[in-house]
């Protein structure tokens with residue numbers, strides 16, 4: 001079998017465009033005599049140009065032909081990876097070396113600066129077996145001896161970043177988009193005990209958080225300390241002028257609209273800051289008033305459906321920058337954000353964040369772009385605002401004491417129904433964790449238990465009951481009230 005297959009497997013490698021250039025290349029550099037033979041006024045310049053365009057420097061640098069699949073140029077090399085020629089500069093390859101001489105084994109900090117690398121660095125030996133590239137350097141950084149070998153695994157040339165933004169743990173990861181109906185059937189609940197002490201349960205809940213942007217913790221001991229415990233399991237608390245953790249209670253003359261008993265429209269928190277927090281926690285300690293239900297909407301789903309139904313409005317919202325401010329005696333903040341933030345600002349690319357918080361909006365009267373394009377912007381903004389509030393998008397529940405919601409601040413819009421404080425009390429303790437910290441936790445979870453991370457699926461109501469037995473939350477016991 002393998003004898004039959006072998007020639008077939010080899011076929012793509014043999015038919016790749018490397019063949020023509022291998023056949024074309026000459027291992028001997030043009031001699032000075034040849035260059036002089038051109039009889040131009042600038043023989044040296046001609047020699048350089050002809051080498052730059054066509055020259056193979058293997059003989060000059062290595063004293064022999066380069067290994068199969070590698071071609072050496074003056075300042076860079078080509079290497080065939082999965083049938084595709086990839087070109088890298090010697091200087092940047094040298095810069096990427098992660099050997100123990102270059103990167104401290106324990107701290108993982110680099111022992112050289114990019115600017116220390118001689119600009120004329122070239123290889124003196126190159127090995128390539130299709131999986132690993134090895135290079136010894138002719139003019140290495142001062143202090144690096146002849147023993148220094150730089151090794152590059154093939155994975156390094158694909159995406160070497162510690163947490164690639166488009167991977168399933170990155171900030172541009174694919175999401176599971178939801179509406180009211182999906183969410184009523186597929187909320188993810190985990191007990192405090194499992195979340196804190198069962199590694200697999202924690203990783204599964206982080207996977208749900210990464211996909212859905214919202215999860216719930218239940219059976220939490222009745223203590224004001226708990227929100228900090230739950231938050232710091234994901235990452236360090238994000239401190240703000242509200243404090244490392246804060247309380248939402250009805251107080252007279254509230255400065256922030258969240259601290260009153262009137263209804264609060266859909267918004268995201270701290271959009272007036274340069275780095276709005278990535279994740280928010282609300283732990284319910286008391287909720288015996290009438291009303292006070294929490295409402296959630298997946299703004300990524302709203303934006304995504306807009307992209308398909310009216311792409312010009314979606315595009316307008318990637319251009320429309322709104323201003324946000326917090327302007328009180330003690331604290332003065334303002335920032336501006338596009339409503340829809342896409343990768344590189346291109347409306348065809350993935351959504352990175354949604355930025356939308358009407359209660360904290362500031363005037364946009366001086367913005368020339370808004371003046372010039374207002375009719376389109378207004379249509380787009382109105383469509384977005386009304387789509388958010390459509391009943392089929394709004395998931396509503398009333399948190400009970402001992403329950404905590406964790407949600408992605410720049411994806412899941414939150415709101416609250418008004419409540420009556422004349423009878424009963426309402427008290428939520430809140431905390432924030434930065435996006436960076438949670439993305440790091442996602443990656444760590446994936447590294448620790450790849451199978452759990454990779455195979456966790458968003459379960460439907462029947463699956464959830466089968467998987468978790470009685471007590472798993474469904475629309476019946478945590479739905480609308």
Ligand SMILES: [Zn+2]
Nearest residue numbers: 097099101102
């Ligand atoms: Zn090294």
